[in-house]
Amino acid sequence: MKNKQRLWVFSAAATLAAAxxxxxxxxxxxxxxxxxxxxxxxxxxxxxxxxxVAPKLADGTPDLSGVWLGGGGSDADIANPASLKPGDKVxxxxxxxxxxxxxxxxxxxxxxxxxAGIPRGSPYPWRIVQTPTHYFILFEGNIHSYRQIFxxxxxxxxxxxxxxxxxxxRWEGNTLVVDxxxxxxxxxxxxxxHPHTEKLHTVERYTRTDLGHMSIxxxxxxxxAYKQPFTTVGRATLxxxxxxxxxxxxxxxxxxxxxxxxxxxxxGR
Amino acid sequence: xxxxxxxxxxxxxxxxxxxxxxxxxxxxxxFDANKKIDLNGIVTKVEWTNPHAHFYMDVTxxxxxxxxxxxxxxxxxxxxRNGWSRHSLKEGDKVNVTGSRAKDNSNLGTAAVITLPDGxxxxxxxxxxxx
Numbered sequence: 001m002k003n004k005q006r007l008w009v010f011s012a013a014a015t016l017a018a019a020x021x022x023x024x025x026x027x028x029x030x031x032x033x034x035x036x037x038x039x040x041x042x043x044x045x046x047x048x049x050x051x052x053v054a055p056k057l058a059d060g061t062p063d064l065s066g067v068w069l070g071g072g073g074s075d076a077d078i079a080n081p082a083s084l085k086p087g088d089k090v091x092x093x094x095x096x097x098x099x100x101x102x103x104x105x106x107x108x109x110x111x112x113x114x115x116a117g118i119p120r121g122s123p124y125p126w127r128i129v130q131t132p133t134h135y136f137i138l139f140e141g142n143i144h145s146y147r148q149i150f151x152x153x154x155x156x157x158x159x160x161x162x163x164x165x166x167x168x169x170r171w172e173g174n175t176l177v178v179d180x181x182x183x184x185x186x187x188x189x190x191x192x193x194h195p196h197t198e199k200l201h202t203v204e205r206y207t208r209t210d211l212g213h214m215s216i217x218x219x220x221x222x223x224x225a226y227k228q229p230f231t232t233v234g235r236a237t238l239x240x241x242x243x244x245x246x247x248x249x250x251x252x253x254x255x256x257x258x259x260x261x262x263x264x265x266x267x268g269r
Numbered sequence: 270x271x272x273x274x275x276x277x278x279x280x281x282x283x284x285x286x287x288x289x290x291x292x293x294x295x296x297x298x299x300f301d302a303n304k305k306i307d308l309n310g311i312v313t314k315v316e317w318t319n320p321h322a323h324f325y326m327d328v329t330x331x332x333x334x335x336x337x338x339x340x341x342x343x344x345x346x347x348x349x350r351n352g353w354s355r356h357s358l359k360e361g362d363k364v365n366v367t368g369s370r371a372k373d374n375s376n377l378g379t380a381a382v383i384t385l386p387d388g389x390x391x392x393x394x395x396x397x398x399x400x
Contacts, residue, residue: 042351042394043347043350043351044350044352044395045350046350105295105298106298108294108295111294113320123347124346140346141319141320141344141346191295245345245346246346247319247320247345248319249319249320251318251319252316252318252321252323253320254323254339254341255321255341256294258299258371258372258375258377259294259298259299260298260299260373261298263295264295264297264298265295265297
């Protein structure tokens with residue numbers, strides 16, 4: 001595939017991921033990165049980020065702070081080649097393939113207002129907060145939760161398995177590298193139900209490429225469920241001036257009892 | 270990219286946009302894009318809640334029988350960023366609603382487009398021309 005064509009596929013995938021399959025009707029998301037345009041993802045009144053260079057903190061550390069939208073892999077189907085590093089493949093072990101074939105939509109932890117884990121995204125913004133010792137990722141949704149990244153720290157020898165695992169961060173040049181272990185086996189990578197085990201190890205690489213954009217690559221290594229590691233590629237867009245809003249998923253989750261059929265993407269595939 | 274690949278991507282986009290879908294579950298598992306609804310009635314309640322806002326409306330048929338419908342919208346955080354407010358729709362409003370019905374044929378649907386007598390048009394996702 002030629003570069004231009006690959007870019008087209010990436011753009012289509014990014015648009016899909018950002019719009020998250022909501023009814024588009026007459027609204028077409030404005031192209032990200034155009035300072036004259038309005039709209040980021042499905043938020044049509046959101047001002048698009050201006051052009052500019054990626055900022056740095058006073059001590060020279062890249063400044064990732066702000067409210068962002070997007071990133072991660074395809075939340076519809078993590079095996080979608082459009083959101084994988086070129087050439088990478090998602091090859092499940094037989095037990096995992098069998099499990100995916102049996103999973104039901106109503107079993108999806110996300111539909112049950114439980115954490116989406118890493119790297120499953122949502123159509124809702126998130127914020128990074130940097131302190132000298134801890135970085136925090138605050139999620140507006142799917143559940144109103146947060147991740148902690150312990151900077152320049154080590155993993156415990158035997159961490160208790162958790163939804164977001166134990167994350168340690170370090171800088172490699174302008175890239176924030178987040179290494180996470182200690183996951184439980186409960187979240188799904190996507191609507192299709194791609195599973196993982198407690199052997200999951202993720203390495204996220206966050207690079208603010210300019211003022212308004214951040215590339216996010218996530219290498220997923222789980223020898224308990226997959227034949228080989230694979231890397232998702234995505235891009236987040238800054239939402240200038242935006243603030244996170246409350247989103248308490250458990251409040252009125254009427255949908256769960258109505259969900260029918262096998263696990264599948266938001267549009268039914 | 271070969272033409273068929275481009276077609277496949279385009280079809281994916283179309284299929285994916287066929288229903289006003291949720292951020293937290295497969296909309297296709299709950300609603301049937303082929304079961305269109307076109308309802309006229311009076312709003313009886315608005316729930317400005319997550320993971321979806323809902324409103325309820327009484328629909329009176331030709332025989333005078335009244336049925337209360339439950340209509341689903343996007344979540345408030347999405348709606349307010351797209352021009353809705355919690356006051357956009359209120360109890361007593363006379364509305365026309367088009368959308369898709371739940372697969373189980375209950376009186377539940379997604380509200381794709383809501384039209385008010387004064388011409389205001391609201392959608393599952395946005396206020397199109399809020400005054």
